Amino acid sequence: MLKETVSMFTRDGVRLDADVYRPNAEGTFPVLLMRQPYGRSIASTVVYAHPTWYAQQGYIVVIQDVRGRGTSQGEFTLFAHEIADGFDTVNWASQLPGSNGKVGMYGFSYQGMTQLYAAVEKPPALKTICPATIGYDLYHDWAYEGGAFCLQANLGWAIQIAAETARLNNDESAFQALYSASRNLPLFDSIPTYPEILKKYAPDSFYHQWLNHDRPDEYWVKLSPKTYLKNIDLPMLHVGGWFDTFLRGTVNLYKEMASRSSFLQYLLIGPWAHLPWGRKVGAIDYGLAASNPIDELQIRWFDRFLKDIDTGINNQPSVSLFEMGSNQWKNFDAWPNNPKTSYFLQSNGLASIREDAGKLTSSVGQASCLSSPIPDTFIHDPWRPVPALGGHAVFPAGAFERSAIDSRTDVLTYTTAPLTEDLLIVGDVFLEIYCSADQPTFDLCAVLSEVKNNGSVYNFTQGYIRVNPNQSTQPLTIQLQPTCMKITAGNQLRLSLSAACFPGYPVNPGTGSLPKETRLIEAEIITVSVQTGENFPSRIYL
Incomplete structure (x- = not known):
């Protein structure tokens, strides 16, 4: 397999370097392009096959260091240059020796984002993209969830990016300090959300701007792909994971494109975290069916849209979702949008004390006779905030046995009776909750779990909201991660509520102060x- 390092120059004269992999064959070939900030030799092989494998399928593969990363020149500023640089790179790649002029892009996370930005100026050679695990609206889908700052994910990434900058600058003291911090996140500085190490070693980090803009203002509008993609139409292969912190962005982009695109939009979501994409996530082995199918799927996709080969992909359902519980793939013609089923919360006021005190009941008829004058009251103690365990907001992500957390008296649990038949949940999930607190602001974390007949409890989706003083409207709505889950007859569905999920999100001080000042x-x-x-029909909608 032939590999060479090639350079190009952007419209403003900045040199960008790339590794180019070629097939051992005569002729012209389409180009597969990945643009990434982590050193091009990695080539996102944490989730994808190596570029040599893609080249063997009859493609010229280009893995490029974005501006200011790897050996590429220029200054790296998060997402700032990816529209213009992406356009210039697509045009350059389409004219490489041996190219047939058609370009497709692939990659996940930042590499998924570079695809969206590259499409904005409509380079003629770009025929299709395969964005995986992306933020469509950077505020709602990436940096914040329900108004709460995504602390562990954002802080860990900011430290990683800063450490790479220090390495490229050969600043060993800064690199060593940041590397150490990445292995033991500085979550307990005097201002926990604004640690001293980033102030000292990364004063220009995006992290400071993200903290400064804690509401969806003009800063986020200018930064988000959503702003620029309204008139873009390409065939897109969307890839996500049920425990990925950016699943909201993947689903929201798919919904938007599926609602208006003249091209095929294909969505696949597996039982995966942000990385890797494999059969075991958290404490659960989802079986061989959950093994990563993306490389072979992408070749079918690229063969169809870059080589005009009928791979049959246009003739199959365009939504493929992994159903946890049955551990099988389920296919749909569109995003599932069946009528919602309500499970109403019922309690005698002791849902934080006894696991049999809080109940979920699905019958609307029953709901009319539920009357509980005693609210479920619990205390959030910032000295011992409810810890995160799995889910999508922390690492390691996934499903874990959480009965010990549900036994805490600062966690409310509401559980169905043992199911008399299998319960199949697919699509969007949200909670309407009548809730108040004695401080101006508070947080709510909602977790849905399966309670097995042996008493073990495994989470499968969750959501989070920061309730600010101006949010007095009742009920409050918490959007949970979409899901696809089968709960077996004999087991139970449980909703757990708490006022923290640390360090996934900062501990709410209750004062209304900004995270960067708390x-x-x-x-x-x-x-x-x-x-x-x-009178207060708090409910979960499935």
């Missing part, structure tokens, strides 16, 4: 009350 010593004890019953 000192650890200022955090208040918060009393939270959840109301249920006939």
Whole structure:
């Protein structure tokens, strides 16, 4: 397999370097392009096959260091140059020796984002893209969830990017400090969300801007792909994971494109975290069927849209979702949008004390007779916030046995009776909750789990919201991650509620102060009350 390092120059004269892999064959070939910031030799092989494999399928593969990363020249500024540089790179790649002039792009996370930005100026050679695990709206889908800063994910990534900058600058002291911090995140500085190490070693980091813009303002509008893709139409292969922190972005982009595109939009979501994409996530082995199918699928996709080969992909259902529980792939013609089923919360006021005190009931008829004048009240203590365990907001992600967390008295649990038949959940999930607190602001974390007949409890989706003083409207709505789950007859469905999920999100101090200004010593004890019953029909929608 032939490989060479080739350079190009952007419209403003910056040199960008790439590795180019070629097939051992005569003729002209389409180009597969990946643009990434982590050193092009990695080539996203944490989730994809090596570029040599793609080249063997009859493609010229180009893996490029974006501006200011790897050996490419220029200054790296998060997402700032990817529209213009992406356009210039697609045009350059289409004219490489041996190219047939057609370009497709692939990659996940930042590499998925570079595809969206590259499409903005409509380079004629770009025929299709395969964005995986992306943020469509960078505020709602990436940096914040439900108004809460995604602390562990953002902080860990900011430190990684800063460490790479230090390495490229040969600043060993900064690199060593940042590398150490990446292995033990600095979550307990005097201002936990704004650690001193980033102030000292990465004063220009995007992290500072993301903290400064804690509302969806003009900063996010200018940065988000959503702003620029309204008139873009390409065949897209969308890839996500049920436990990926950016699943919202993947689904939202797919929905938008499927609603208006004249081309095929294909969505595949596996039981995966952000990385890797394999059969075991968290504590659950989802079986051989969950093994990564993306490389072979992408070749079928590229063969169809870059080589005009009928691979049959146009004739199959365009949504493929892995159903956890049955551990099988389920196919749909569109994003599932069946009528919602409501499970109403019922309690005698002791849902934080006994696991049999809080109940979920699905019958609307039953709901009319539920009356619980005693709310479920619990105390959020910032000295011992409810810890995150799996899910999508922390690492390691996935499903874990969480009965110990559900046994805490600062966690409310509501559980169905043992199911008399299998419960199949697919698509969007959200919670409407009548809830209040004794401080100006508080957080709510909602987790859905399967309770097995042996008493073990495994989470499968969750959501989070920061309730600010101006959010007095009741009920509050929490959007959980979409899911596809089968709960076997005899097992139970459980909703768990808490006021923290640390370090996935910062501990809410209760004062209303901004995360970048909240000192650890200022955090208040918060009393939270959840109301249920006939007059306050708190419910989960499946």
